[in-house]
Amino acid sequence: MARKILVVGGVAGGASAAARLRRHSEEDQIIVFEKGPNVSFSNCCLPYHLSGVIEKAEDLVLMTPELFKSQYNIDVRINNEVVSIDREAKEVKIKNLDTGKDYTETYDKLVLSPGGKPIVPPIPGLEKINHFTIRNVVDIDRIAKAIKEKDVKKISVIGAGFIGIETVENLKEAGYEVTLIEAMPQILRIFDYDMVQTLHKELYDQGVNLILDDKVTAFDTRMIHLESGRKVDADVVIMAIGVSPETDLAKQAGLEIGKTGAMKVDQNFRTVDQDIYAVGDAIEVYSYLFDDYFKLPLAGPAQKQARSVADHINGQYVDNRGYIGSSILKVFDYNAASTGLTCGFIKNSGLKVDYDCVRIIPGDKVGLMPSSKNMHFKLIYEKPTGKILGAQAIGKGNVDKRIDVIATVIKFNGTINDLKDLELCYAPPFGTAKDVVNFAGYVAINLMHDDFRQVNVYDVRPLVEDGAAIFDVREENEYELSHLKGAVNIPLSQLRDRIDEFPKDKPIYLHCRSGQRSYNACLALQNRGFKNVYNISGGFMGISFFEFYNDKVTGREPILTGYNFD
């Protein structure tokens, strides 16, 4: 029997649901309502129009209502906003934004995919500054046109999440003076503080004026006032503070809102009303890794949820395994990816989990190959099980595939023991015989087995300041170039002959360039009777990246005589 199915929202979730619904049935009447002028546009690509990587704003629109009609026999109504739901009557009220007139449509099933709306806090003086948010093609087109005005040189982006960073990059590449203002002490909370210093450095190196740990308190004409007292000139301001789920319609209809502020749905992405489903940025999802719900406003999950909903409406089972969250972005020359939990999240959310992490900086390819790039890699795992909880990778090379592999391992409840055995593709132009993922697994197993102990890059400054016994096992020429203040140079190649120079009565901290030679040195010392030996994970390169940005912006006394970034 033919049904009438209404879909609210025509972007990632809504468009996918409608197409899948049609594949299930030729008879069903399917209507999609989109309050904006475009359906099925690539919201993830929006920032790339600002630099011209995607030349024309209209290219961002992938499907038209006409194509939906001819190819799918789906009735798509743009500039039509669903303003209320009458669950009793199974009817929605729609405002046609072109005519201003309201009308109603009944439904058998209703799918809500309203998305999220950019957060704009009520900061005093907002009306005095030329400001924008980014949600759709109209927004990005408007910004692209506004910044082409001849008096626009300085642009400030407020908020250093995905959209903020991508916008900064594209504006910078278009030649503007760009300031990025973030209230937290770091950008992109999908990365831990130690990892993200690499990206802080990249923004600094690319000439972005990065302001962290400072809040906007007021706007004035072409001026932003910050909590610190600092003032920033800005011809244009882009608010990229984040998105909040569009829940007005759900609230009006008496549908449940979860404690995250997003809509609550069951395992079938169905609301408390058995005929109303919801997907995408408007809902909260269940975590695969901890026993709670969280918001995950990403295009991939939205599309997959939409498919599940279309399947469930047509009598198929839904296989909802919960979410781990995987994401990636380009930050100028760096690629940065993350999956699962961060150490920061575990600490701040009060999760009761015993964990440890591995931090390595291997090459993404065989070092001999000219295209080889270092990769900062962090693996987080549970103790005592070795279960993988998350990973982060930042580098100029192939970081995405390593995080994709870890994301896959997490979905199978894999452990550090599983990592070592993975057979990943290897040839010199693509990777290393022992892949980064295998290598991280080995290091984690060594740590779990107490083969060696480590300290992290953020422990190094206190150690240097306390005059701890730090030994640099790189070769003399490397040490001479730059080293930790107070570190003693005993190259691995001289270690066995100079064994008496190591103190027996206090902890010994060893490092080399990235941590591999010092790991060998740790084991040699331990096997010769030294009990209190620590490897500085990430080595001198890790320390250099960790210290650089804060050294530059605070003007503090560096703990190194110079930096080494490769």
Added chain:
Amino acid sequence: MARKILVVGGVAGGASAAARLRRHSEEDQIIVFEKGPNVSFSNCCLPYHLSGVIEKAEDLVLMTPELFKSQYNIDVRINNEVVSIDREAKEVKIKNLDTGKDYTETYDKLVLSPGGKPIVPPIPGLEKINHFTIRNVVDIDRIAKAIKEKDVKKISVIGAGFIGIETVENLKEAGYEVTLIEAMPQILRIFDYDMVQTLHKELYDQGVNLILDDKVTAFDTRMIHLESGRKVDADVVIMAIGVSPETDLAKQAGLEIGKTGAMKVDQNFRTVDQDIYAVGDAIEVYSYLFDDYFKLPLAGPAQKQARSVADHINGQYVDNRGYIGSSILKVFDYNAASTGLTCGFIKNSGLKVDYDCVRIIPGDKVGLMPSSKNMHFKLIYEKPTGKILGAQAIGKGNVDKRIDVIATVIKFNGTINDLKDLELCYAPPFGTAKDVVNFAGYVAINLMHDDFRQVNVYDVRPLVEDGAAIFDVREENEYELSHLKGAVNIPLSQLRDRIDEFPKDKPIYLHCRSGQRSYNACLALQNRGFKNVYNISGGFMGISFFEFYNDKVTGREPILTGYNFD
């Protein structure tokens, strides 16, 4: 108690074993014997010296005996060949190739990592032609020098496996006229015949003289004679037919050889002699996917086996899960990767497994991004379980990460249902919201669920020749550019209005550009009562790639009015 451990072979397996052995113990005496002049060189990188990607031959050598001594206190003896093992006396005889003198060393434990040697069949006239094999730095240096002679213009490579193809690519990039001769009807048996046509086309497009399905019967001065009667001029010949495991030492010592011709080892990589281990190209490994042993001469497995052996010698358990085999190579502008079983292997090896495959050609990134490239992707899975058996990906973009993900899924016994839920990294510069892997999973589920049926690209020529009812659902302008001879054009956008033009009494075959629109068309027809509908997987693009190379080299009548490769 200090032991004396001897390692035979100082490349991937041997060098890794020695270093790990040292980390376990400072006291053990460790001696590595290498019959060549170099240890620890990158054999996988050898071909890249021929094009100058790796400029100097000596750069291929990663460690020297001096460094092994100073950094690891390991005694590495190059130009020292172990010629026999006396298991009773626990002693090996070594020939010092510099002095010609023999000497002996006793051992507590012996690790064999002798590698594989290039196969050179006894073809008549071999002595008349300037021919080479590639095994080590000396070989590649010798070739690099030989081809610089001024009369060398034409080079033939015999054998189209990894080394053969990589050598062809690097020689071509260095400006030579290159012929590649392969006895089988296709290159690279890690790919199925349908997939590998893309690479045959690439070799053709890059100007390589590719000769398939033809055997070398004799050599003459600057001339190769083939079974077909064809003759090929060659100033230099490189024999890249394959490697056979170095088992002379094992045979002499009475160690077991498996039916593959490689050494047999137990779950701990130990031979029948409890004090002798073996790793790398010389051994056969157990399959994770079928109940038998096979040869897997790759650097990654060798290094991991070496680590396991060092661990077992030091009392740690070995976790040997068997192997699936994952590999990748660059073929000019294409990246080509494979993991697990191919359809060809399943058929030819007589494995009793019911299976099906998905063949899709999605973009590796969001189509809007200028760097987006099509990817030919094949997923092979077991029926009725849906267990993933293998995958192949060929394209100009990021193929490796998709195969790495599938390799990971296989190691967890994952199924097509697992694929759809993977949360992989997505941002426009890196992938698509619904990743290739998710997409392949969805298609496989649809097939398994009998939502639609498919035929493969190799079925199309017989269908065209039989005058089957083939419908092209692309738009008219696409059809006009090029199409299958005899195919009727009914664009998806007109399908519902022209439904009467589809025959009710015979099978209907549908295709579009890559298979997505025709999949929608299949479902629309089925939902309107048509029972006998098939999607041509891979679409017109897949057919174009499949037909092109054989059309060109055989001069046969094409089944298309023209090709469409993107």
